Amino acid sequence: xxxxxxxxxxxxxxxxxxxxxxxxxxxxxxxxxxxxxxxxxxxxxxxxxxxxxxxxxxxxxxxxxxxxxxxxxxxxxxxxxxxxxxxxxxxxxxxxxxxxxxxxxxxxxxxxxxxxxxxxxxxxxxxxxxxxxxxxxxxxxxxxxxxxxxxxxxxxxxxxxxxxxxxxxxxxxxxxxxxxxxxxxxxxxxxxxxxxxxxxxxxxxxxxxxxxxxxxxxxxxxxxxxxxxxxxxxxxxxxxxxxxxxxxxxxxxxx
Amino acid sequence: xxxxxxxxxxxxxxxxxxxxxxxxxxxxxxxxxxxxxxxxxxxxxxxxxxxxxxxxxxxxxxxxxxxxxxxxxxxxxxxxxxxxxxxxxxxxxxxxxxxxxxxxxxxxxxxxxxxxxxxxxxxxxxxxxxxxxxxxxxxxxxxxxxxxxxxxxxxxxxxxxxxxxxxxxxxxxxxxxxxxxxxxxxxxxxxxxxxxxxxxxxxxxxxxxxxxxxxxxxxxxxxxxxxxxxxxxxxxxxxxxxxxxxxxxxxxxxxxxxxxxxxxxxxxxxxxxxxxxxxxxxxxxxxxxxxxxxxxxxxxxxxxxxxxxxxxxxx
Numbered sequence: 227x228x229x230x231x232x233x234x235x236x237x238x239x240x241x242x243x244x245x246x247x248x249x250x251x252x253x254x255x256x257x258x259x260x261x262x263x264x265x266x267x268x269x270x271x272x273x274x275x276x277x278x279x280x281x282x283x284x285x286x287x288x289x290x291x292x293x294x295x296x297x298x299x300x301x302x303x304x305x306x307x308x309x310x311x312x313x314x315x316x317x318x319x320x321x322x323x324x325x326x327x328x329x330x331x332x333x334x335x336x337x338x339x340x341x342x343x344x345x346x347x348x349x350x351x352x353x354x355x356x357x358x359x360x361x362x363x364x365x366x367x368x369x370x371x372x373x374x375x376x377x378x379x380x381x382x383x384x385x386x387x388x389x390x391x392x393x394x395x396x397x398x399x400x401x402x403x404x405x406x407x408x409x410x411x412x413x414x415x416x417x418x419x420x421x422x423x424x425x426x427x428x429x430x431x432x433x434x435x436x437x438x439x440x441x442x443x444x445x446x447x448x449x450x451x452x453x454x455x456x457x458x459x460x461x462x463x464x465x466x467x468x469x470x471x472x473x474x475x476x477x478x479x480x481x
Numbered sequence: 482x483x484x485x486x487x488x489x490x491x492x493x494x495x496x497x498x499x500x501x502x503x504x505x506x507x508x509x510x511x512x513x514x515x516x517x518x519x520x521x522x523x524x525x526x527x528x529x530x531x532x533x534x535x536x537x538x539x540x541x542x543x544x545x546x547x548x549x550x551x552x553x554x555x556x557x558x559x560x561x562x563x564x565x566x567x568x569x570x571x572x573x574x575x576x577x578x579x580x581x582x583x584x585x586x587x588x589x590x591x592x593x594x595x596x597x598x599x600x601x602x603x604x605x606x607x608x609x610x611x612x613x614x615x616x617x618x619x620x621x622x623x624x625x626x627x628x629x630x631x632x633x634x635x636x637x638x639x640x641x642x643x644x645x646x647x648x649x650x651x652x653x654x655x656x657x658x659x660x661x662x663x664x665x666x667x668x669x670x671x672x673x674x675x676x677x678x679x680x681x682x683x684x685x686x687x688x689x690x691x692x693x694x695x696x697x698x699x700x701x702x703x704x705x706x707x708x709x710x711x712x713x714x715x716x717x718x719x720x721x722x723x724x725x726x727x728x729x730x731x732x733x734x735x736x737x738x739x740x741x742x743x744x745x746x747x748x749x750x751x752x753x754x755x756x757x758x759x760x761x762x763x764x765x766x767x768x769x770x771x772x773x774x775x776x777x778x779x780x781x782x783x784x785x786x787x788x789x790x791x792x793x794x795x796x
Contacts, residue, residue, distance in 0.1 A: 346561065
């Protein structure tokens with residue numbers, strides 16, 4: 227049913243991700259781990275077309291952009307993972323003509339039923355975040371499942387019951403939890419760090435939150451960087467005695 | 482947005498079909514004299530055929546066309562589903578009229594009700610088609626109060642061109658209908674000019690800064706794309722048409738879609754039967770070319786906000 231779950235049926239639980247743009251290093255580990263898990267999980271397969279050709283193309287549920295922002299001493303490169311935000315009021319769900327795109331009442335996860343999706347692609351048009359990727363081969367829409375087949379999976383160790391992207395992140399830039407519970411670790415982190423919504427003006431109330439890069443320390447408050455001791459004498463022309471020795475050897479040998 | 486041929490054919494062909502249905506219903510309900518049957522049967526048949534071609538074409542846009550029947554279920558929230566339901570429901574009165582017209586003269590109270598239902602359902606179906614696009618907040622050029630009137634007037638204009646040609650073929654041409662058709666085409670031209678003026682001058686409200694949340698510290702620029710090749714998002718949503726190219730196509734769409742057919746029909750109204758018929762048939766062909774261009778542009782000129790993540794500054 228593509229009507230959103232009625233308020234009475236909702237548990238108040240809003241599972242989602244918190245992504246720390248301060249610590250993300252853009253290593254793509256989350257994207258690769260996502261692809262690896264999900265190509266054989268709920269959304270299987272995540273088809274690749276011409277994976278070894280000049281123009282490889284395929285379905286990925288998590289994409290990592292890099293942006294440059296700020297000016298002069300505050301300028302920086304920010305790595306920016308982009309995936310489904312599991313919105314509270316997702317238009318991708320309400321536009322679906324078949325009921326294949328739905329939001330779960332029990333935990334707020336937005337899913338596509340691959341058995342009833344007709345591949346009309348309207349949900350991807352309705353999503354401002356580019357979270358949905360159509361599988362041209364399978365003929366249905368694919369999206370982040372928040373690893374619904376991991377987080378409730380009793381066959382996994384308890385510490386592994388988190389989305390694959392969270393498990394893979396080497397800098398702990400990705401956090402998973404219940405953003406509907408103000409006492410949860412993720413909610414506290416968002417409150418602490420000033421987490422924000424992407425494109426709030428769209429009104430879809432994304433559950434996933436992004437933590438802004440911390441401001442750079444200015445020159446005055448920064449600790450002076452210790453300068454390594456010089457090991458070679460450098461003359462006015464910028465060459466060392468060792469350089470001059472090699473130059474002399476080279477000169478003698480080539481004569 | 483990627484201009485898929487299946488969707489261009491769907492919206493133009495079914496639009497013309499519903500326009501023709503609605504105008505035929507108007508003609509009959511208003512008590513205007515119409516040619517002897519088989520005029521009504523053939524007009525209804527042509528309208529239903531155009532609608533069927535359109536609907537069939539729309540299923541080619543689907544990844545899983547065999548599941549298309551599922552699209553009738555979510556009319557509570559989805560404009561696409563509503564459009565599907567109304568498209569099928571319209572076949573009930575229009576189909577009955579078509580079958581009835583093979584045997585009886587379709588006049589009398591019950592048939593009048595059927596004509597009325599056909600008229601209302603045809604208008605509602607086209608409005609739903611337009612709302613599929615107009616309801617999307619992600620695409621500024623579509624999320625516009627102009628879109629529903631554009632679809633309705635263009636459906637009426639293309640229906641009018643067809644109706645005039647059929648009237649000529651069956652010897653029932655009359656000056657009032659000819660000039661009314663030309664006036665509808667003129668309305669189509671004006672409404673497209675209004676729509677284009679509105680999308681060209683509307684402020685781009687979404688920025689790369691808001692999309693990433695990084696805008697507080699000055700300009701944001703993408704320095705690395707997530708992927709070296711294309712992906713679905715870029716193929717489907719990243720389609721761009723050069724401004725100069727679009728300007729040329731707009732002029733051609735106006736010329737072929739409205740100016741030439743309106744002139745041909747007006748001229749045909751005041752000339753002899755044979756020349757009038759030839760001109761009205763020519764108007765059908767030229768108008769079809771023009772409206773296909775118009776519909777291609779409707780998609781190609783639409784910019785999706787997801788382009789912000791791929792480096793567009795504003796959308």
